[in-house]
Each structure stands twice: as structure tokens, then as C-alpha cells.
Amino acid sequence: MSPRTISETEFHAREQELLNVARSLVENECLTSLTIDKLVAASPYSKGTIYKHFISKEDMWMAICNMCVTEIHELFSRALSFKGSSRERVLAVFVSYLIWAKLHPAQLFAVLSAHSPSVASLCSDDRNTTHHQLESDLMGLMNQVIAEAIEAGDLVLPEGMCFEQITFAMWSASWGAMALIMSKGHSCELNQMVLERESFTNAKLILDGFQWKPMSQDWNYNESIKRIANELFQPEIEALEKAGNPFIFV
Incomplete structure (x- = not known):
């Protein structure tokens, strides 16, 4: 048969x-x-x-990564629907990324592993193509809000810099804080760090550094974070509460 x-x-x-x-x-x-x-x-x-x-274990890893990035894209899109200034909308992206990482802590590192050439070389062409398209789509979302911020006069693109460099600065600041704190192990120094507080401190430093208006001294972004979480991500906030890993408002 x-x-x-x-x-x-x-x-x-x-x-x-x-x-x-x-x-x-x-x-x-x-x-x-x-x-x-x-x-x-x-x-x-x-x-x-x-x-x-899956043609290999690496192909399976990449498939997991692509599924994760698809979820992150959906959260980013939701974040950018926030009714507020361009800086608040970018802050909403930071909020959404942090929420996703708290919901899927081990998979935060899985996404990074897929960037390894040794993984990509053992994946199917279709899987790699999908991965590149998904990352390009994420970059496109951020480029869009940067362009809107420039048009609104909230941001002046620094001389010699492109949109992708601003996006990379924000991404590395956000991912770095999460990766270091979530993998802290027995580090006495990192044990003193609060994930949400340090993540949003990094966001403030990056966005103030680019002179992205309104500047932090001119706006209560803690209140913005509460509005963003409550208006856009209530199901995820409740899921974190249920899992015993609540989102900490600072």
C-alpha cells in the first residue's frame, strides 16, 4: 500500500x-x-x-528562528500602531520586544544562533530565503518609523548615518540588555539589574543620544510605557502574570 x-x-x-x-x-x-x-x-x-x-537539525533551528521572528514582527507591527509621538511608537517596539523575550527567554538566544554561518550553510535554500526576508521586513518597519520621525521634525538623521545604523543601535541596546540580564547566572553584579529598568534605561540613552524628541526630560515616558502595555499588549501582560514572571513597571 x-x-x-x-x-x-x-x-x-x-x-x-x-x-x-x-x-x-x-x-x-x-x-x-x-x-x-x-x-x-x-x-x-x-x-x-x-x-x-527539516533537512537537518540546523534547518530545524532556522525554522524555529523564523517562527520567532514572525511573532516579533507581529508585535512590532502592533507596537507601531500606538497613537502617540514617533518616539513613543519606537518605545512601544522596545516594550514589545521585551515582552516577547520574557515570554520566550530561551528562544531569544535561538534567534541569534540562526545568524551563524555554520547554521545557515546546513539549511535549505528556502529556509534561508525566508529568514532573510523576515529580517528585511523587520528592518523595513523600523526604517518606516524613522522616516516618519524625520518628516515630523522629531529626529534629524546624523550626518553620515543611515536609517539602518539607527535601527542597529536600538536593536543592539535592547538585545544586549536582555541577553546579559537573562543569562546572568551567578553574577553578583548582574543580579542587581532589573530587566525592565535596564532595558528602558538603554532605550532612553539611545534615543536621547540621537536627540529624538520629545527628550526624556520633557516627557514622562514611564507613563507612556504603562499606556503602551495596557492598550496594546494586555493579553501578553496577563500571560506573564500567569507564568509568574510579571512585567515590571518602573
Whole structure:
């Protein structure tokens, strides 16, 4: 008897199911310990079936990364719908990224791992193409709000700089704070750090450094953060509360 042929919709649904199982394994362990054999053991599917979806463990890692970036894109898009100044909307992006990281702490590092050339070289062309498109889409969202800020007179692009450099500065400041604090281990110095406070301090330093108006001394951004969280991300805030990892307003 020949094997049953499944539809494209069924195939996609099965891949999503496998990715959900894989992501739960990442949260319990880490990305680099996740193998095809572990996914076989944790799912109802054979190794042959799983290899129809992922050509290697690295391809599976990239698929997890792409799923994460898709979620982050949705949160960023929601953040940029905030009714406020361009700087408040950028701050909403910081809020959304922090919320996602608190909901998926181990996967924050999984996204970075996918940037490794050794991972990309063992992935399918389609998976790599999807990854590049997703990252380009994220960059496009940020470039859009930067362009709007310049047009509104809230921001003057520093001489010799491009939009991508501003986006990179914001991304590295946000990711760096989260990565260092969330992986602090037994560091006495980092144990004194509060994730939300340090993340928003970095945001203030970066945005004030670019002279992005209104400047922090001219606006109560703590109140903006509360509005952003309550108006846009209430389901995620409640999920964090339920998980015992509440969002801390500072």
C-alpha cells in the first residue's frame, strides 16, 4: 500500500505542530542541544516524516528562528500602531520586544544562533530565503518609523548615518540588555539589574543620544510605557502574570 498523500494545508499544520514541540524542548533545554532524534522522541512522528520537513537539525533551528521572528514582527507591527509621538511608537517596539523575550527567554538566544554561518550553510535554500526576508521586513518597519520621525521634525538623521545604523543601535541596546540580564547566572553584579529598568534605561540613552524628541526630560515616558502595555499588549501582560514572571513597571 502506498503512503497517504497529504495536502499542503495538512503538511503546513504538521510542520507547525512539530515546531511547537521543538520550541517547548528549547525552553526546557537550549537550542544547541535540540536534535532530530529528540524531536522524534517528543513527537508522534517518525524520523522519516520529520526529515520531510527539516533537512537537518540546523534547518530545524532556522525554522524555529523564523517562527520567532514572525511573532516579533507581529508585535512590532502592533507596537507601531500606538497613537502617540514617533518616539513613543519606537518605545512601544522596545516594550514589545521585551515582552516577547520574557515570554520566550530561551528562544531569544535561538534567534541569534540562526545568524551563524555554520547554521545557515546546513539549511535549505528556502529556509534561508525566508529568514532573510523576515529580517528585511523587520528592518523595513523600523526604517518606516524613522522616516516618519524625520518628516515630523522629531529626529534629524546624523550626518553620515543611515536609517539602518539607527535601527542597529536600538536593536543592539535592547538585545544586549536582555541577553546579559537573562543569562546572568551567578553574577553578583548582574543580579542587581532589573530587566525592565535596564532595558528602558538603554532605550532612553539611545534615543536621547540621537536627540529624538520629545527628550526624556520633557516627557514622562514611564507613563507612556504603562499606556503602551495596557492598550496594546494586555493579553501578553496577563500571560506573564500567569507564568509568574510579571512585567515590571518602573
